[in-house]
Amino acid sequence: MTDSHYSDPRLVALYDALNPFADDTRFYLDLAARTQASRVVDIGCGTGLLACELALRGHAVTGVDPSRAMLDVARRRPGAGQVEWIEGDAVQLGAMNADLAMMTGHVAQIFLDDASFDATLAAAHAALRPGGRLAFESRNPLVSPWLAWTPDQSRRVTDDTRLGTVEIWQQLIDVQSGRVRFETWFRFIGRDETVVSVSELRFRTQAELSDALRKAGFGAMEWFGDWARSPVDDASRELIVVATRV
Template sequence: MTYDDPRLAVVYDIDNPDGPDHDFFRRFADHLGAKRIVDLGCGTGLLTVTLTAPGRTVTGIDPAAAMLDRATARPGGEAVNWVLGTGEQIAPQSADLVLMSGNVAMHILGDDWHTTLAAIARGLRPGGRLVFESRNPQARAWETWNDPVAERDTPIGLLRESLTTEPPGENGIVVMHCHNEFVDTGHIADVEQTLQFRTRQQIVDDLLAAGLVALNVWRGWALTPFVGTQAEQLKVFEAAPA
């Protein structure tokens, strides 16, 4: 797994700060009045810990132990139930809200995507919601993701890095080859990241097949309806048990 390296987990925190996306998920949870929240693919828990509130149970699930190590040590981490695993760890009818932030939904590939959606459908209580984001394949964002070798300072020393990206195949999967060299120690972490780009209709159909219905599809965090143009980078979905 990409972020099983503790050094990369530290860099992840730098590259994925709090922002408008986290504001959206917090507002959504409050508006829904969610008492039981699951942050699936929670990573280092930066968003997860901010979802905690009196009378609310928050669970963060992630398949990377190094990410959860940082999550549990984060201020406020003691208020969260951290679980190593995948969507299959969501107990039946246990959640008012399941969320997948960042590229989490796109990191779940092929049959695992369908398995995850089915697990979420089982895990949602009546009236519960699933919210997540996915990139619009029409925007062809991967074309801008080829980065030459560069260096930057990080909390764990100088990092020399580069990124090369393969265009998607018929299945919409983009493969990114990431080179990470921690100059001070000589540690090298060469990893691949994979993202599956799906159209709006593919996602709507996949949700329905799993027992979920798409209630809204927005183009970003301001809740503007997604209409399917090349300029729209994100699709934000709200779904509920069918």
């Protein structure tokens, strides 16, 4: 069993229903407006919800993602024709003189080793103009969110027009050195099918994230503990950072 969230057509089709326009989307749209970002890069753009919303609001947007299946969905959205889509990773961006780069949907946590995370931050730095900003979020390890990744606590049901009723739950496998492995179960009730996707995420502390950003060449950093821009404390569920390129 492998992580098929980004490749299995059934799971890709469910992605938007499970990750709709929400407070995080509003945060990044507001950030782009506040900073008057003319050119925006969406790293790990997925199905393109944020990239297309930005484009419809007048920003010049480049969305990059390694999943062809996710980009196929993105290209069918309203506003998709105004976005430059790149199938690949951040290293392919090169120097773009962008005003704002972002990694949403906890994309920062899929980089399990420091080398891949450092390379992505360096690529974001290279894509930005001097004074440009990189924004992303990562779940706060101090609150141990994985403790709720049990069938009883995580179970939910969604109804999809194409796939019918789907029951979804998570099961924690193990936690080791900041890496958390877990299963996500998808039971397609009408089809009598079950898909199990195994995922692994890296949980970095605020200090670890700060060190990585400085190493990549970022200077001033703003930190928020939630989408309402509250300060970070030990009970914050999110570590949201807006870092400025030196």
